[in-house]
Amino acid sequence: MIPDMILFILLAIVAVTSALGMLLSRSAVYSALNLVLNFGTVAVLYLLLGAPFIALAQITVYAGAIMVLFLFVIMLLGVEQLRKGSALPWQQTLAIISGLLLLALTAYVIFIRPMTLPQVSPTQLGFGTPGAIGEILFNKYLLPFEVTSVLLLVAMIGAIVLTGKREPKTKT
Amino acid sequence: MVPIQYFIGLSAILFTIGILGVLIRRNAIIIFMSVELMLNSANLAFITFARMYQSLDGQVFVFFVMAVAAAEVAVGLALIVAIFRNKQSIDVDQINSLHG
Numbered sequence: 001m002i003p004d005m006i007l008f009i010l011l012a013i014v015a016v017t018s019a020l021g022m023l024l025s026r027s028a029v030y031s032a033l034n035l036v037l038n039f040g041t042v043a044v045l046y047l048l049l050g051a052p053f054i055a056l057a058q059i060t061v062y063a064g065a066i067m068v069l070f071l072f073v074i075m076l077l078g079v080e081q082l083r084k085g086s087a088l089p090w091q092q093t094l095a096i097i098s099g100l101l102l103l104a105l106t107a108y109v110i111f112i113r114p115m116t117l118p119q120v121s122p123t124q125l126g127f128g129t130p131g132a133i134g135e136i137l138f139n140k141y142l143l144p145f146e147v148t149s150v151l152l153l154v155a156m157i158g159a160i161v162l163t164g165k166r167e168p169k170t171k172t
Numbered sequence: 173m174v175p176i177q178y179f180i181g182l183s184a185i186l187f188t189i190g191i192l193g194v195l196i197r198r199n200a201i202i203i204f205m206s207v208e209l210m211l212n213s214a215n216l217a218f219i220t221f222a223r224m225y226q227s228l229d230g231q232v233f234v235f236f237v238m239a240v241a242a243a244e245v246a247v248g249l250a251l252i253v254a255i256f257r258n259k260q261s262i263d264v265d266q267i268n269s270l271h272g
Contacts, residue, residue: 008174012182019189019209028201035205038186042212049179049223054231058215061238066208066245073249074201077256088265095195099188106184110177128231136228137235148239155243162250 007048015041028074032067039063051128179220186213200252200262204245211241 018041021034039062046055126132137145186209193206215234222230256262 004174008178012178015182016185016189019186022202022205022209023189023193023196028199031202031205035209038209039212042186042216045179045182045216046219048174049219051219051222051231051234054215054219054234057235057238061242062208062212066242069245069249070201070205073253077201077253077262092196095192099192099195102191103184103188106188107181110180110184127226128228132228133231133235137232140229141232141236144236148236151243152239155246159246159250162247162254 004048008045011041011045011048015045029071032070032074035070036063036067039067053128053130053133176220176224180217183213183216183220186210186216198263198265200255200264200267203264204248204252208241208245211237 015038018034018038022031022038025031025034039058043055043058043063046052046058190206190208190210190213193209194203197203197206215237218230218234218237222228222234252262255267259266
């Protein structure tokens with residue numbers, strides 16, 4: 001019971017710190033690396049919650065594929081830093097105020113209001129393993145799974161069309 | 173075991189940081205990364221509730237969210253590259269040629 005709590009607190013500190021680092025660092029490359037660290041800690045939280053398959057998929061898909069794509073584009077464009085100055089000077093203050101308001105509201109709903117959340121029961125054997133996930137994925141959720149494959153194909157074609165070379169005369 | 177509220181609270185904090193990133197930063201790539209952070213915090217809430225109700229449907233939903241996020245990143249980064257080719261900048265304040 002106690003080791004879980006210590007692990008959770010450490011992971012939560014690392015997750016929030018790396019998210020803040022993503023938000024505040026000047027260079028886009030540092031932001032991306034902070035986000036990789038954040039995804040890694042959230043993956044360990046998934047393990048803590050009894051979802052080993054999703055945890056490893058998180059590391060493979062998010063920290064592996066998606067963030068590599070981000071870093072690739074950042075280095076391809078060479079736009080790590082933008083010049084200072086915003087078109088809307090009051091926007092930053094307003095954003096921070098409304099963000100804190102949202103956080104206070106969620107904290108009120110989660111912690112202050114009496115909730116009727118059931119307590120966590122210990123997981124039964126085989127919960128969240130690849131076998132269990134695959135069984136429900138290919139029986140109950142077979143149609144959404146196939147639709148997802150079509151979606152990925154469409155996204156791939158879209159990315160190729162958007163970044164493909166144009167003819168010089170059709171350039172706008 | 174850690175109480176459920178703590179996980180949901182962490183998810184809310186990460187979501188708020190993502191919203192602040194979208195609102196404060198002007199770099200289109202960082203705004204995009206903040207969107208990913210928000211998706212990730214929603215995934216954390218899904219996994220927490222899946223654990224709470226001992227139901228695998230939440231985990232399968234997270235799987236689909238990951239697939240949609242991958243597709244979204246591919247198209248979004250292609251859009252950013254296309255905008256950079258046209259305007260030589262990915263500052264979202266500069267992308268204002270559509271206003272009426």
